[in-house]
Amino acid sequence: MSFYISLSGLKASQTDLSTVANNVANVSSTAFKKSKAQFGDIFAAAPMQTTSQVAGQGVRVQGVTQQFTQGTVETTDKTLDLAITGEGFFTVKGEDGNVGYTRNGAFAVDENRFVVDTTGSRIQVFAVDPQTGVPTGATTGATPADLSDLQIPTTLNGAAGGAQLTSVGVSKAGLVSAVYADGSTVYLGQVALASFNSQEGLRQQGDAHWTSTVASGDPMLGTANQGLFGAVNSGSLERSNVDITEELVNLIAAQRNFQANSKAIEAANTLTTTIVNLRT
Template sequence: MSFYISLSGLKAAQTDLSTISNNVANVSSTGFKKSRTEFGDIFAAAPMQTTNQVAGQGVRVQGVSQQFTQGTLEGTAKTLDLAIAGEGYFTVKGEDGTISYTRNGAFSVDEDRFAVDTTGSRIQVFAVDPNTGVPTTPVNGATTANLIDLQIPTTLNNDPAGAQLTSVGVSKEGLVSAVYADGSTVRLGQVAMASFNSQEGLRQEGDAHWTATVASGAPTLGTANAGLFGSVNSGMLERSNVDITDELVALIAAQRNFQANSKAIEAANTLTTTVVNMRT
């Protein structure tokens, strides 16, 4: 039995090593959230058996959970680099229409002047009045069907003869404004933020993107710097929340755990060999 107990420890330590290695590998990935391996002991006894005379039967991996703590904000001086200080996610739509959520705010414009992230997904915003910036649709109770793609025209009102774009600004509330050469300012949309009842229930999709699941619940949409949602910081990006020092210490501990279980198997093998060879 000791072989199988130590084998379960080896498998658990291997999973822990893989999780820590993934954290270390993504220490420079924008918007990445580190993971932690969670373990549980295995114990079984017959109904009439005295439990204080029964040893455990090993360990099992209960799950690998993500840690959605705030990452460090780093200045980039690029207007469309957005970082969230606090709770919430940017809402983006892929080329196939799939809605996902991200903390990676490295946005740029494509050939059609739509604001897209590093995967080519378009950031979703609430439509607003171009003069006042007030959303034209109710924010409370909104769904992803109420959102639109953010487009930043190079000329006023997309008129080829119109004034040229001179600058773009994004407020703490996520209101995107464009200033044109004739001095006019046009509000283009307000960044749609999403929150979830259970962040741990989100499904990882890679590239610091997540999709909603039954476990996470449906997204609650809103605007930045209000209620559940943090503020949007233009000209900044959120770094990975991985602390390399903590991870290297955890890596050493997981390695020692693996070695200890290997030694336990080696000791059990020595004892078994001694018993088998007693007749000779």
């Protein structure tokens, strides 16, 4: 039995090592969220058995959960680099029409002047009045179907021969505005942020992207600086929330646990060999 107990310890230590290694590998990944392995003991006894005389049967991995703590915000001076300080996720739509959520605000414009992230997904915004910037629809209770792609035309209203685009701005509330050569200011949309009842229930997609699941609940959409949503900082990016010093300490602890379980297997093997050789 001790072989299997120690074997479960080895497997748990391997999972812990893999989790820490993944955190360390992504220390420079934009908006990466570190993970932590959680473990629980295994115990079993017959209904009429005295549990105080029964040892446990080892350990099992309960899950590997992500830690959605705030990462360090780094200044980049690029207008379309956006960082959320506080709660919320950017809402993006991929080429396949699937909606995802991310904290990676490294946005740029594609050949059609749509604002896209590093995976080519288009950021979603609430439609606003071009002159006042006031949302034209309700933001409370909205669904991803109520959102639209953000496009930044190079000329005023996209008209041929119109005034040329001179600058783009994004406010703390996520309101995107464009200024043109004739002095006109046009509001293009307001960045839609999403929140969830259980962030740990989100499904990872890689590249700091997640999709909603039954465990996470449906997204609650809203605008920045309102209610539970944080502010949008233009010209900044959120870095990984991995603390390299803490991860290296965890790495040493996981390594020691692996070595200890290996020693337990070695001791059990020595005892078994001794018993087998009693008759010889």
